Structure formats: C-alpha cells, structure tokens
Amino acid sequence: MVSRARRVTCSCHQFGPDGYALNGKPLEDTYEEWKASRFAAAGVQCQDCHMPDRRHLWRGIHDADMVRGGLTITLDDAPSRVPGGVAARLVVENSGVGHRFPTYVTPLVLLRAELVDAAGHALAGTRVERRIGREVTLDLEREVSDTRLAPGERAELVYARALENGAVAARFSVVVYPDAFYTAFFEALLRQGAGRGEDDVRRALGETRRSAFTVFEARVLPTGRLSPP
Numbered sequence: 001m002v003s004r005a006r007r008v009t010c011s012c013h014q015f016g017p018d019g020y021a022l023n024g025k026p027l028e029d030t031y032e033e034w035k036a037s038r039f040a041a042a043g044v045q046c047q048d049c050h051m052p053d054r055r056h057l058w059r060g061i062h063d064a065d066m067v068r069g070g071l072t073i074t075l076d077d078a079p080s081r082v083p084g085g086v087a088a089r090l091v092v093e094n095s096g097v098g099h100r101f102p103t104y105v106t107p108l109v110l111l112r113a114e115l116v117d118a119a120g121h122a123l124a125g126t127r128v129e130r131r132i133g134r135e136v137t138l139d140l141e142r143e144v145s146d147t148r149l150a151p152g153e154r155a156e157l158v159y160a161r162a163l164e165n166g167a168v169a170a171r172f173s174v175v176v177y178p179d180a181f182y183t184a185f186f187e188a189l190l191r192q193g194a195g196r197g198e199d200d201v202r203r204a205l206g207e208t209r210r211s212a213f214t215v216f217e218a219r220v221l222p223t224g225r226l227s228p229p
C-alpha cells in the first residue's frame, strides 16, 4: 500500500463513469484532468513526465525532485505589515503537474508559517497552516474537502505577525505527506485494536510517517529580508 515503486499504466488511473464516485467526482480522475489541461493540448503525455528517458520507473508523489519540478513556490510581500513584525505571502502554483496536484486522495500538502527563535525552534501557538489535498473519510464514504490545484491554479498563505517571546523570524515551509491518508487509517486501526496484526500495522504506520518531506523552507526577518532556514 505504501510501496515506493509504482508501476502502473495510464488506464489504471481513471475510474470509469460507472465507477466509484464521491461528491459527483470519480475517486480518481487523473486522465480527464490531464485531457482538459494545457499539457494534453501541447501533446505532453503521461510518460513524458513520469518516465523521462523511457526508464521503466514511474516517478510520483514520493519523489521530492519530481514534486518540486511540478511546482513554482514563491515568497513575496504580504498585503499588510505589522510594525516591527514579520509579514510575507507564500504562494504555491501548480505550474508543471499535468493534472490536479496532488493526484489522489492519499497525499496531503501543507503550506506552513510559524515564528521561530534564534535556535530555529518553532514557538508554540504561532503556527498557521493551509491544506492542499482531497480529504475523504477513512471509510471512503464522504468527501470532506477538495483543495487540490488544477494545472495553473495556486494556493497562498499570508502570515503577518508581531514578534513575541524571543521570536526572531517567521519560517515558511511547504511539506508533503505522500501517505497522509494511510497514516490516519493505521492510527484509527490501532485505536480500535489491530489484534495479532498490531506489529505489522505499527511498522506500516512508521513508514507512512517517514515518507514526509519538505519541498521548500525559508525564513523571513522583520526587515523583510530572507535568511537561510
């Protein structure tokens, strides 16, 4: 379920018109999303992105370089400023993913901003997050929200805050949880009691947590200047 190497053909990634749908949308609509995008119009095929050099390796959401290559991430001025505080706007654009980002219901992408002290530690209570993903209930019965980005769409997080309790900067990051759905699923399973399979479930849960990675990180100083994370 959480293996890294996924070998699939394009037709797997489209549920048919009679297939399973949630909130009027098939559970997986990748092909239709691609067909409606500028990539299809320009003749860019699934394999062109996923199997560059025709290597038989399907690169996807677990591959940080692949994900980074599909996005344009910028940090610019916030519309408003707090005197002596920090302010900036983090923008993530789906500039190079040939369909909605992220593709499926399993990953979750977070835009995050928080205050940090001189040692780089986050200050409790200062974190603000914005989710990009298609959230469904664990039984796949209901869609909770769908904030994925179609090609060309962007999500933003504005953060403007006075410095408090030893904070020296604001840290902005974009974090990818490729297996967020499975993490929640395994956690629920353990809460209910997984019986004899418990060790396996624990191991699988650990894997889903370890697969998270950061695709962008920067610190903004009160002067408005950037400093390395």
Ligand code: HEC
Pocket: 006, 009, 010, 011, 013, 030, 031, 034, 035, 039, 044, 045, 046, 047, 048, 049, 050, 059, 060, 061, 062, 066, 067, 069, 070, 096, 097, 098, 099, 100, 101, 102, 103, 104
């Ligand atoms: C312009 C480049 C591009 C094209 C064209 C493209 N993709 Fe993608 N695809 C990506 C990127 C980048 C990701 C990783 C981010 C994400 O999951 O959305 C991705 C992710 C995926 C994933 C998730 C894989 C995983 O690891 O879980 C699937 C499935 C997928 N694409 C299927 C397709 C199919 C099917 C087509 C053609 C109908 C297609 N893609 C066309 C760039 C592309």
